[in-house]
Amino acid sequence: MTNKLNTYTVSIYTENNIGLLNRISAIFLKRHVNIESLTTSQSEIDNIYRFVIVVKVLESKIQNIIKQIDKQIEVIAAFYHTDKETIFLETALYKVKSKSLFNEKHIQKIIKNSQANIVTVSPDYFVIEKTGWREETEKLYDSLEPYGLLQFVRSGRISVSKEAMNISNILGLNTDE
Amino acid sequence: MKKTNKISGSEAVIKCLLEEGVDIIYGYPGGAIMPIYDELFKYEDKLNHILTRHEQGATHAAQGYARVTGKVGVVTATSGPGATNLVTGIADAQIDSTPMVCITGQVASHLLGSDAFQECDIIGISTPVTKWNCQITKASDIPEVIAKAFYIAKSGRPGPVLIDITKDAQFELMEFKYKKCHSIRSYTPIPKFSINEINKAAELINNSKKPFIVFGQGVILGNAEAEFKEFIEKTGIPAAWTILGLSALSSDHPLNVGMVGMHGNYGPNVLTNECDVLIAIGMRFDDRVTGNLETYAKQAKIIHFEIDPAEVNKNVKVDIAVLGNVKDTLPELIELVKEKSHTNWINKFHSFYKKEFDKVIKNDLHPSKEGLTMGEVIREINEFSKGNAIIVSDVGQHQMVACRYASFNYSKSNVTSGGLGTMGFALPAAIGAKMGAPDREVIAIIGDGGYQMTIQELGTIFQTGCAVKIVVLNNEYLGMVRQWQQMFFDKRYASTEMINPDFVKIAKGYFIDGKKIKKRENLKSSIKEMINSKKPYFLEVCVEKEANVFPMIPSGASVSDVRLE
Numbered sequence: 001m002t003n004k005l006n007t008y009t010v011s012i013y014t015e016n017n018i019g020l021l022n023r024i025s026a027i028f029l030k031r032h033v034n035i036e037s038l039t040t041s042q043s044e045i046d047n048i049y050r051f052v053i054v055v056k057v058l059e060s061k062i063q064n065i066i067k068q069i070d071k072q073i074e075v076i077a078a079f080y081h082t083d084k085e086t087i088f089l090e091t092a093l094y095k096v097k098s099k100s101l102f103n104e105k106h107i108q109k110i111i112k113n114s115q116a117n118i119v120t121v122s123p124d125y126f127v128i129e130k131t132g133w134r135e136e137t138e139k140l141y142d143s144l145e146p147y148g149l150l151q152f153v154r155s156g157r158i159s160v161s162k163e164a165m166n167i168s169n170i171l172g173l174n175t176d177e
Numbered sequence: 178m179k180k181t182n183k184i185s186g187s188e189a190v191i192k193c194l195l196e197e198g199v200d201i202i203y204g205y206p207g208g209a210i211m212p213i214y215d216e217l218f219k220y221e222d223k224l225n226h227i228l229t230r231h232e233q234g235a236t237h238a239a240q241g242y243a244r245v246t247g248k249v250g251v252v253t254a255t256s257g258p259g260a261t262n263l264v265t266g267i268a269d270a271q272i273d274s275t276p277m278v279c280i281t282g283q284v285a286s287h288l289l290g291s292d293a294f295q296e297c298d299i300i301g302i303s304t305p306v307t308k309w310n311c312q313i314t315k316a317s318d319i320p321e322v323i324a325k326a327f328y329i330a331k332s333g334r335p336g337p338v339l340i341d342i343t344k345d346a347q348f349e350l351m352e353f354k355y356k357k358c359h360s361i362r363s364y365t366p367i368p369k370f371s372i373n374e375i376n377k378a379a380e381l382i383n384n385s386k387k388p389f390i391v392f393g394q395g396v397i398l399g400n401a402e403a404e405f406k407e408f409i410e411k412t413g414i415p416a417a418w419t420i421l422g423l424s425a426l427s428s429d430h431p432l433n434v435g436m437v438g439m440h441g442n443y444g445p446n447v448l449t450n451e452c453d454v455l456i457a458i459g460m461r462f463d464d465r466v467t468g469n470l471e472t473y474a475k476q477a478k479i480i481h482f483e484i485d486p487a488e489v490n491k492n493v494k495v496d497i498a499v500l501g502n503v504k505d506t507l508p509e510l511i512e513l514v515k516e517k518s519h520t521n522w523i524n525k526f527h528s529f530y531k532k533e534f535d536k537v538i539k540n541d542l543h544p545s546k547e548g549l550t551m552g553e554v555i556r557e558i559n560e561f562s563k564g565n566a567i568i569v570s571d572v573g574q575h576q577m578v579a580c581r582y583a584s585f586n587y588s589k590s591n592v593t594s595g596g597l598g599t600m601g602f603a604l605p606a607a608i609g610a611k612m613g614a615p616d617r618e619v620i621a622i623i624g625d626g627g628y629q630m631t632i633q634e635l636g637t638i639f640q641t642g643c644a645v646k647i648v649v650l651n652n653e654y655l656g657m658v659r660q661w662q663q664m665f666f667d668k669r670y671a672s673t674e675m676i677n678p679d680f681v682k683i684a685k686g687y688f689i690d691g692k693k694i695k696k697r698e699n700l701k702s703s704i705k706e707m708i709n710s711k712k713p714y715f716l717e718v719c720v721e722k723e724a725n726v727f728p729m730i731p732s733g734a735s736v737s738d739v740r741l742e
Contacts, residue, residue, distance in 0.1 A: 029305075
């Protein structure tokens with residue numbers, strides 16, 4: 001067993017319940033594991049929610065953590081995947097002074113080359129959106145920083161697994177899939 | 178005007194409890210749960226409420242009740258401090274898989290989050306130590322949530338559930354309709370077992386020369402004592418118990434080879450590292466059982482029968498995992514295993530027992546020195562109980578001695594705080610045990626330290642007349658900590674010496690008969706007097722001050738390095 005920390009994307013399908021986030025995060029807390037990012041949203045099934053949590057842990061720990069999450073009453077199923085096993089993205093927003101956009105020709109080139117989008121432009125500032133891997137949003141950050149970033153924010157990871165998770169089967173729901 | 182059948186949320190709570198077959202609850206009233214207590218008053222002929230002297234006492238009493246009956250223990254408490262006082266008992270029930278439903282009052286819903294008087298986020302606090310918890314702010318949710326609570330608490334691997342009900346929901350009127358809960362779509366209490374894995378397990382067992390069983394509370398919680406006994410008798414495999422597995426197999430059974438773990442028996446510990454197949458049944462490889470994992474049963478193939486998938490490969494990597502209730506899986510296994518006997522292998526356990534007897538047990542049970550030992554007190558209790566009593570122990574040296582030496586004929590007779598190691602557990606747990614099994618002798622064995630952590634429950638004993646027998650083994654030390662200080666901290670006895678009060682006078686203050694003895698010649702007659710008493714009875718035995726519990730696996734050592742001195 002290696003002692004290397006690996007990055008895992010944890011996907012948890014749940015019933016919607018007040019306090020469930022607390023219950024799930026407590027399992028990481030108990031083992032002194034930091035949550036790198038966390039996203040919750042609706043899933044592909046009505047009234048079923050999905051947590052996507054990114055953690056760095058030992059390979060030996062992740063299976064135990066997943067089983068401890070899975071046994072929580074309102075958790076329908078929990079999975080973990082390595083980066084290779086998922087398709088994942090993050091979204092970042094960059095708020096920059098408008099005058100840089102007009103005064104610095106470079107900026108327009110940076111935006112174009114990084115395939116980022118301008119979301120809004122106002123007299124004082126404009127906002128750029130970039131969706132992609134962590135390295136891509138970081139690269140854009142590094143490029144824009146010299147021009148003065150007013151604000152920067154990056155979302156948690158969203159991810160879908162390459163393999164099927166078969167939640168409908170677990171729940172005994174009929175689907176056309 | 179149309180006649181209404183509506184009842185209050187509080188009355189609904191009581192009706193739900195009655196629907197679930199509850200006839201006794203342990204608790205303590207207060208502001209935010211007063212509407213429920215008001216209903217309890219009206220239903221007192223059907224639902225017996227035991228007023229403990231502290232909410233922690235209520236949880237342990239409910240645990241004691243649950244452990245001897247197999248039913249769900251029920252606790253009620255008010256918001257804020259009432260609720261926080263439950264936390265120790267809830268954590269204890271969680272780690273020892275005890276079914277319990279705790280109902281707490283909460284401030285009115287419009288006050289939630291405003292730091293109102295006696296407001297406390299008990300849902301947040303209890304989350305990591307409950308199997309499930311839920312806050313109710315509408316009376317109409319009460320039946321469904323309580324039904325779910327009981328189902329969750331007792332199904333699969335049991336555990337504690339907490340329901341927090343705001344005061345306005347207790348007052349609110351609702352139409353009452355109760356439907357028991359039998360399933361929750363996101364919850365699989367008992368995983369389906371794989372016949373394939375059972376086949377593999379049977380093959381390993383049939384081919385093994387030195388098989389060894391370690392069994393835990395899973396046998397008791399699964400009501401699988403008979404199946405377990407049939408399995409070991411057919412295969413002739415020696416079986417050792419974890420502290421919570423104690424009493425699942427009668428003490429005098431020829432295949433019962435004793436306890437595993439830190440203060441377990443010599444043979445079972447050493448031979449864990451000699452067996453060729455280790456069969457773990459309803460146990461979870463706690464660190465107090467395994468010692469150093471790097472050297473635990475490395476030579477053996479390990480088979481794990483377990484209801485909770487999260488326990489499989491958690492601490493010890495196993496070769497075969499048979500998920501499911503052992504009540505269902507053992508009969509399948511019994512069909513496939515061959516009748517065998519392992520005489521030479523079992524003789525090895527006997528020869529290790531003889532070594533342990535000469536070095537440890539003889540001096541514990543039949544001491545030649547002047548000071549009374551804890552062991553001889555238990556031996557004397559066995560003489561009178563004949564193994565028929567329920568023994569409730571607290572935490573520390575006396576607990577290890579009680580579990581090592583007490584004899585048991587019946588399952589569900591050993592009540593102790595195993596996983597959490599909660600001092601103060603025994604006195605209130607004994608109350609619940611006695612109420613759950615009123616026809617049986619219930620003897621609480623407690624140290625002088627733990628006794629004083631919940632000593633106020635003597636008030637509950639006095640008020641209810643609950644005829645528990647209390648034995649305090651007084652060595653004027655926090656003995657287990659002192660033993661470690663002696664062995665690992667150069668005898669620096671930091672805050673372990675206790676200057677104790679007159680315990681007999683305190684018992685008398687609660688009108689409980691009591692006696693203190695210091696001499697061996699008074700031991701037998703005092704225990705006889707205690708056992709013969711029809712009322713609660715307190716016996717303080719002054720034992721050797723600096724005695725140590727052996728065998729012992731020092732923390733971090735291998736099971737095979739178990740020490741006899």
